[in-house]
Amino acid sequence: MRIVLASQSPRRRELLAAAGYQFDIILPSETAECGICSRETTPELVARLAYQKALDVGRRVEGDAIVIACDTVADIMGRVLGKPEHRRHAEEMLRLLSGRRHSVYSGLCVYPVPRGEPQVQVEKSELDMLPLSDQQIQEYLDSEAWLGKSGAFGYQDGHPWLQLVSGTADNVVGLPVDTLRRLLANVS
Numbered sequence: 001m002r003i004v005l006a007s008q009s010p011r012r013r014e015l016l017a018a019a020g021y022q023f024d025i026i027l028p029s030e031t032a033e034c035g036i037c038s039r040e041t042t043p044e045l046v047a048r049l050a051y052q053k054a055l056d057v058g059r060r061v062e063g064d065a066i067v068i069a070c071d072t073v074a075d076i077m078g079r080v081l082g083k084p085e086h087r088r089h090a091e092e093m094l095r096l097l098s099g100r101r102h103s104v105y106s107g108l109c110v111y112p113v114p115r116g117e118p119q120v121q122v123e124k125s126e127l128d129m130l131p132l133s134d135q136q137i138q139e140y141l142d143s144e145a146w147l148g149k150s151g152a153f154g155y156q157d158g159h160p161w162l163q164l165v166s167g168t169a170d171n172v173v174g175l176p177v178d179t180l181r182r183l184l185a186n187v188s
Helices: 010-018 042-060 087-097 134-143 169-173 177-187
Strands: 003-005 065-076 079-081 101-113 119-129 162-166
Touching (some): 065 177, 119 169
Antiparallel strands (some): 101 119, 119 162
8 A cells, every 4th residue: 555654854754764664755735733722732733733734635645545644742831842933932942841851742643545534643752851051052053953843852863961751762753653553554
């Protein structure tokens, strides 16, 4: 069965390829990401966004395929931290996370097109971020490694100031591979 990844994330592409899957990519349309506006919890937000992306791409797929869509955000004290809009926004996120435990949620949707119903699962991982000095924050911001990353950091970059407490690293990076395998087994 043809697999279609509904994502522009290079990290999701890498994780899916490393898991041994061959796939095509179709980019989803922009989706509304405001969870606060809709009063959604963080798990509800990522589930909705993954579902919307899968449906959007599923409408444009020709023939039989399995569409995979995922959305990942960081959450601290109920506040959703998506991708920073600019350097100052990234700095605000890092200062908020510094010295604290936070969660990373991924909403994953597997949609067998055209014959099946979308299956959605949410995974949670928890991380501790060690306290960061002003110098560490500025050096990290200067590196621009925060660009395009939820919570303004990339776990895959191997920062010594990030420690995985629970859940999986691939969930934090942006695609919970074990969950994906289970969902694919259910729709095949």
